[in-house]
Every structure is written in C-alpha cells, then in structure tokens.
Amino acid sequence: MTVPLSAPDDAAGIASRALLRATLDAVPDAVIVVGADGRIDLANRQVLSVFGYEPAELEGRPMEVLVPQRSRARHPRIRSSYTRRPMGLLQLAAVRKGGQEFAAEISLAPIPDSTSPTPRTVATVRDITERIELEQESDRMREELLATVTHELRTPLTSILGYHEMMEDLAPEDLSPEARRMLEAIGRNARREYRLVSDLLTVAVGNLSQITLTTGPVELSALLDEAVAEHAAGARAKRITLAHVPDNDVLTATTAIHGDHDRLLQVLDNLIGNAVKFTPEGGTVSVGCQLLSESVVVTVTDTGPGIPVAEQERVFDRLYRGQSSVASHKPGAGLGLSIVKAIVDAHHGSVSLTSTDAGTTALLQLPR
The missing domain is CATH 3.30.565.10 (Histidine kinase-like ATPase, C-terminal domain)
Structure with a gap:
C-alpha cells in the first residue's frame, strides 16, 4: 500500500503523513522527497545538519535551491530526463543554505503515489566532505611514506651494485665459474630491485609518464x-x-x-x-x-x-x-x-x- 504525500486532512490522512515523516526522520541521512514538478514535498530533520535548512523551509520550494548556482539553469532539464529507476551513490556537488558548496553522495529512487500517475523521487543525501578530506590526507601520508621508504631502499642497493661491479672486474682465477654465475644472479636481481624501487618512487611523486625503457x-x-x-x-x-x-x-x-x-x-x-x-x-x-x-x-x-x-x-x-x-x-x-x-x-x-x-x-x- 502506498501512502499519499498529499493525504486528506482527516484523521487517517494526518496519521499516515505523521507516520511517513517519523519514518524519514529515523533515517540517519538527509532525505528529500521531490514531486514530478520538481518541488520538495517532504524533507526529514537531517536536512538541517546537512543543508542548514529546517524541513519546513525546504518543503514547497524547487529542489534547485540545493543545486550549485552554476548548474541551476540546466538542472530542470536533467531532472526531467530522470528515468525513474534507482540510482545509487552518485557523487555530486550540493549547496548549503549559506551558499557553501560541499561534496555529497546521493542515491535516487522512484516511489509510487496513489494520488499521481507520475512517481515521486526520493533522494538520500550524505555529506562526504570529511570522508574525502580523510582520503586525501591518507593518500598524502602514504605517498610521503613511499617516498621516504624508497629513498632508504635505494641507498643499500646502490652499495650492492657498486660492490658487484668491483667483483665483476676481478680476474678469472679469483672467482670460480660457479661463483661467477652466482655473481651474475646477484647483479641481475639487484638491478631489477633497483628499478622496482625507482618505480615506487616514481609512483609516489606521481610521474608515471617518466617510466623509461631499454629495448x-x-x-x-x-x-x-x-x-x-x-x-x-x-x-x-x-x-x-x-x-x-x-x-x-x-x-x-x-x-x-x-x-x-x-x-x-x-x-x-x-x-x-x-x-x-x-x-x-x-x-x-x-x-x-x-x-x-x-x-x-x-x-x-x-x-x-x-x-x-x-x-x-x-x-x-x-x-x-x-x-x-x-x-x-x-x-x-x-x-x-x-x-x-x-x-x-x-x-x-x-x-x-x-x-x-x-x-x-x-x-x-x-x-x-
């Protein structure tokens, strides 16, 4: 059974709308129900912490009030092309009451309404600003760690390769054939490790295009x-x-x-x-x-x-x-x-x- 958002002003209708509002208020994210005309029919109390609006301030207003100014003119056309199927975890820009933009994670889903042939849309909105900042800080710290570790690894490898070159210059009688084969394996793997460490440093500073080849x-x-x-x-x-x-x-x-x-x-x-x-x-x-x-x-x-x-x-x-x-x-x-x-x-x-x-x-x- 569907609960009409524009329920009649009788006891059952008032109770249905109150139940719907209480249900939406229990959701931890901001929830906005938008009608076919693009106006906000219902908003839960979490819109205050996410957008800075009281629910009553948003209800009845065009949803474009929550869209950045640069996108408002074309948003009605985008909204009208919505195919009325669930769309989850879209990362979009939204705007607070004071005009401040923030990164939002938005899920859209159609909801049937017995009073209208066109389904309404429910949007669940989560402010992910803090999460993005934490991810960026994590990436920065990881890159700094990579840069430090790779620099430290290159120092002993440079020494190993230096001693390897000195041993290669030894006279044939100073090394047995078996030792010479072992020395070649040491040099081959040390050079390979050195290039890998250099690649890690390249990745750490973001210069992947600088990968060089010896063809x-x-x-x-x-x-x-x-x-x-x-x-x-x-x-x-x-x-x-x-x-x-x-x-x-x-x-x-x-x-x-x-x-x-x-x-x-x-x-x-x-x-x-x-x-x-x-x-x-x-x-x-x-x-x-x-x-x-x-x-x-x-x-x-x-x-x-x-x-x-x-x-x-x-x-x-x-x-x-x-x-x-x-x-x-x-x-x-x-x-x-x-x-x-x-x-x-x-x-x-x-x-x-x-x-x-x-x-x-x-x-x-x-x-x-």
Missing part, C-alpha cells in the same frame, strides 16, 4: 616461462595449478617482440602474482599467448572470486585498492597495476581486464 629483442616464450617459474612455488603452496598454455602453435622458442625484457617481466610478474594471490586454494591460473598479425596478446586467467563491476575501471589507478583486498587484509599498496599500465603504455600497448564471479582475465596486448 631490444625479447623472446616471448622464454619470457612467459620465466614469469611463470617466478610464481611456481607460491602456486604449489596453495595447491593452485599454474601453467603457461599458448593459444596457438605459431609461438616458438625464437618468437620475439621488441621491448624491454625486465619491464615486461615486471608486468607479467605483477599480473601472475595477483592471480595467484587472489585465487583460492585448489584453483587454476593459466597464462595464454596468441600471435596476431600486428600484435601479440597475453592473457592471465584465474578462478578467483572476481572483481566487482564498480571497481574494475579503477584497478589501474595509482594507490587504488579494492574493497575486497582491504577487507581480506591482502598485502599491497595499490601500486602494482598502475606501474603495469605505465610500462605497457610506454610499449605502445594496452592492458585491460574482464571479471565475473567465476574469475578474472587480464589481457595484455603488445605490438609486434
């Missing part, structure tokens, strides 16, 4: 095998089946693309690492590769819980972490995928993902 021929099959091998132990520990499965027979041991081997390994390391991290025990992570006429496509597919649609467009944003990662206390600072995108962009490629409840597929496309 040359990169054997694709060997690159994929190397990336998969990096995560074999972690996959085994979770009983996850991790495999490199080319999608066609054209890929050979000598198939090469032009790129930066270490940077591309960094990309694959991140994509495969994420897949293993978010796939539950007993699941599957597969790495596929397909050669097209002008590009190569690498896919990393997992059987994890998937990524909510609302988060899929933000996963490559700097410092962004999904709600599921935060809730499950998964390690990470929201840096990896933003660096991935920067490296892929520098290669003139693209990276994207698709996700459902059955799992997620990351798709990396690079020019040949």
